Amino acid sequence: QVQLVESGGGLVQAGGSLRLSCAASGRTFSNYPIGWFRQAPGKEREFVAAITWTGRSTFYADSVKGRFIISRDDTKITVYLQMNSLKPEDTAVYYCAADPKTVPSARTAPIYWGQGTQVTVSS
Numbered sequence: 001q002v003q004l005v006e007s008g009g010g011l012v013q014a015g016g017s018l019r020l021s022c023a024a025s026g027r028t029f030s031n032y033p034i035g036w037f038r039q040a041p042g043k044e045r046e047f048v049a050a051i052t053w054t055g056r057s058t059f060y061a062d063s064v065k066g067r068f069i070i071s072r073d074d075t076k077i078t079v080y081l082q083m084n085s086l087k088p089e090d091t092a093v094y095y096c097a098a099d100p101k102t103v104p105s106a107r108t109a110p111i112y113w114g115q116g117t118q119v120t121v122s123s
Contacts (some may be wrong), residue, residue, distance in 0.1 A: 009117030035104025
């Protein structure tokens with residue numbers, strides 16, 4: 001069983017930055033690829049970024065490429081999403097997700113999900 005807990009959300013002005021964290025319990029988490037997704041009110045959930053279990057490969061949605069950075073710490077238990085140059089359209093609930101076999105993407109349905117953290121960007 002893997003449990004994921006997101007933190008770091010909040011209210012920020014456009015152009016500002018936030019860093020989200022995804023902390024996991026479960027000893028095998030360090031071997032799982034991790035992804036971040038988001039869902040804005042009235043919209044479908046969308047893929048944001050993903051990282052392989054080694055941390056050597058990262059993937060981004062076009063909408064955040066160049067602004068967001070996904071990383072994981074040396075223990076590989078915590079995954080971060082550094083969000084820079086935030087825009088009002090980045091406002092959403094952000095979720096981290098893990099899957100033992102597949103790198104999360106826009107075409108996958110990861111098995112494990114956190115409860116989400118709200119990010120609100122004011123204009």
